[in-house]
Amino acid sequence: MTKEGRNYFVKCPKCEEKFDRSIVENEKIQNRYYHKECAELKRQDEQDKEELINFIEQEIGVNCNRKILNQIAKYRRGGYRYKGMKYTIEYYMLLGFDVDEIEGVGFIPFHYDAAKQHYLTKKDVEKASKNTTPTRQREITISPPHKKDRYKRKNDIDIENL
């Protein structure tokens, strides 16, 4: 390593890895050098955080006080995602609970996994219904045997055209 090269060594604030900014693609934000993809993640994360706060304030009507902001920051440091926290709040309310400014969002760690499971299942169901094939739709519309003859007479042309 040359003396000159060493001067380009920086630590990415996002992933905390050191890299040579003269070689590795990077982005400078507020005087710090980020890996290009870490800068992208940072932006996404900030956007998700803003959405979470907007959701709490505007959609639930709860003021994001210091307590709530601290809880969110603590959970984020603990590995929870902002998007996941938003789902968890939605899920919590779906269960019939209310969110208030006194208790804040302290329930998040207790419901996070269940909320995640709930939304993954919901997504699967939506995906499955979108992927229904024509074959399967035909199977579903087959009438029980005792009704079949009547159905056939009434719908002669339609059936032949299928």
Ligand SMILES: [Zn+2]
């Ligand atoms: Zn990085």
